[in-house]
Amino acid sequence: YFLVFGAGTFYLLRLMGKPxxxxxxxxxxxxxxRAAGITPAPALGGRG
Structure with missing residues (x-):
């Protein structure tokens, strides 16, 4: 688990470091x- 998580973190940091x-x-x-997806807006519509 640590190896996979560490590799993913390293990959993301490497991508973010490149201008x-x-x-x-x-x-x-x-x-x-971004694509539309499930948002909390319909669920929160009845509140308040």
């Missing part, structure tokens, strides 16, 4: 940056 490169395309305008 964006100049040749990378920009994000599209008007497109969501």
């Amino acid at each position: 964006p490169e100049p040749g990378e395309p920009d994000m599209e305008k008007g497109v969501p940056t």
